[in-house]
Amino acid sequence: MTRQEKPEILEQGDPAEDAKAFRRTLGQFATGVTAITTATPDGPVGVTANSFSSLSLDPPLVLWSIARTSRSFGAFSEAAHFAISILGENQIDVSQKLSSSSDDKFNGLEWSPGKGGSPVIAGALATLECATETVHDGGDHIILVGRVLHHQRFAGKPLLYAQGQYGVVDEHPAFRTLANAAAPVGDTGPALAEQPLTTLLYLAHHYSSAAFDQHRREENISLAQSRILSELRRRPHLSRTALIGRVYLTEEKVNEALERLAQRAHIETDAQGLVSLTESGHAVAASIRRRVTAYEAEQFAGIPEDKLAITRDVLIRFINGLAHPNETDHAA
Numbered sequence: 001m002t003r004q005e006k007p008e009i010l011e012q013g014d015p016a017e018d019a020k021a022f023r024r025t026l027g028q029f030a031t032g033v034t035a036i037t038t039a040t041p042d043g044p045v046g047v048t049a050n051s052f053s054s055l056s057l058d059p060p061l062v063l064w065s066i067a068r069t070s071r072s073f074g075a076f077s078e079a080a081h082f083a084i085s086i087l088g089e090n091q092i093d094v095s096q097k098l099s100s101s102s103d104d105k106f107n108g109l110e111w112s113p114g115k116g117g118s119p120v121i122a123g124a125l126a127t128l129e130c131a132t133e134t135v136h137d138g139g140d141h142i143i144l145v146g147r148v149l150h151h152q153r154f155a156g157k158p159l160l161y162a163q164g165q166y167g168v169v170d171e172h173p174a175f176r177t178l179a180n181a182a183a184p185v186g187d188t189g190p191a192l193a194e195q196p197l198t199t200l201l202y203l204a205h206h207y208s209s210a211a212f213d214q215h216r217r218e219e220n221i222s223l224a225q226s227r228i229l230s231e232l233r234r235r236p237h238l239s240r241t242a243l244i245g246r247v248y249l250t251e252e253k254v255n256e257a258l259e260r261l262a263q264r265a266h267i268e269t270d271a272q273g274l275v276s277l278t279e280s281g282h283a284v285a286a287s288i289r290r291r292v293t294a295y296e297a298e299q300f301a302g303i304p305e306d307k308l309a310i311t312r313d314v315l316i317r318f319i320n321g322l323a324h325p326n327e328t329d330h331a332a
């Protein structure tokens with residue numbers, strides 16, 4: 001066992017003796033930021049809250065807590081409905097407005113009425129329109145449990161809050177090193193040139209897929225969805241079974257991805273159960289293809305054309321050699 005250095009305790013003690021220190025300890029837990037709103041006869045009411053948490057999938061329940069001292073306490077404790085807008089990284093202004101002491105928090109805020117008229121904030125990363133399920137005592141707060149009646153999710157990154165500050169999501173440095181490493185096998189490992197070709201193929205696949213993750217996120221699609229779109233772009237009218245065999249992922253992942261693509265109207269299934277891309281599916285597939293082309297141009301810049309042609313030729317031979325005899329048209 002390695003001896004770890006004992007970390008220095010910055011603060012400790014009884015929360016009752018130093019509330020600020022207690023707050024700072026709680027602030028070590030990073031959260032997202034939500035805008036929670038409700039409609040009253042006197043107009044919309046809203047607060048910024050990071051006490052939001054998911055609670056139950058079935059039934060669909062979420063919770064959050066509001067301070068008894070909050071001016072909005074009365075409105076929320078009596079509300080039949082409330083809306084939760086999960087804020088995106090560009091919505092610090094919304095967070096600041098709704099956490100301010102202004103009497104006109106909604107001035108300049110763009111919103112539309114959701115269930116029960118609760119304001120749903122425009123540009124949020126996700127929204128949850130809720131009916132108040134139960135209200136519980138929570139010391140100087142009350143805990144509101146909401147039943148989600150309608151939810152929406154949009155592309156983008158969340159606004160974060162930790163240690164009393166706003167933050168943004170960034171890839172973990174350990175992952176970033178992995179994804180962008182120029183030489184994946186470190187100094188201490190055997191030289192890449194000594195590795196079997198199959199190891200190099202595996203590493204090239206692993207690192208390029210990780211690096212391409214960002215592009216998939218920007219297109220708001222998963223790896224499985226991306227593979228399905230690309231496969232259907234090359235071969236329309238594929239059965240589910242054929243797709244499962246071609247995208248090298250589990251049946252569960254493929255079915256989940258197909259369901260999601262169908263919901264977004266990127267694919268359609270004909271009477272024979274064969275799957276094809278719709279117009280919007282073609283557009284996303286083409287956009288990914290453009291990203292792949294740009295990514296390759298960047299990665300292979302400076303490598304002479306004849307060397308790339310040899311690499312391409314070797315890979316095609318290798319793939320066709322491995323493939324089932326009647327599948328040897330991968331060069332097409």
Ligand SMILES: Cc1cc2nc3c(=O)[nH]c(=O)nc-3n(C[C@H](O)[C@H](O)[C@H](O)COP(=O)(O)O)c2cc1C
Pocket residue numbers: 033046047048049050051052064065066067069070071072073095098099100101161
């Ligand atoms: C990031 C952040 C998170 C917050 N989370 C909560 C919360 O979960 N519950 C709460 O009662 N107040 C929370 N607040 C404070 C309220 O947003 C703030 O007190 C608000 O102005 C209350 O408004 P009101 O007095 O008009 O009701 C938070 C503030 C910020 C900036």
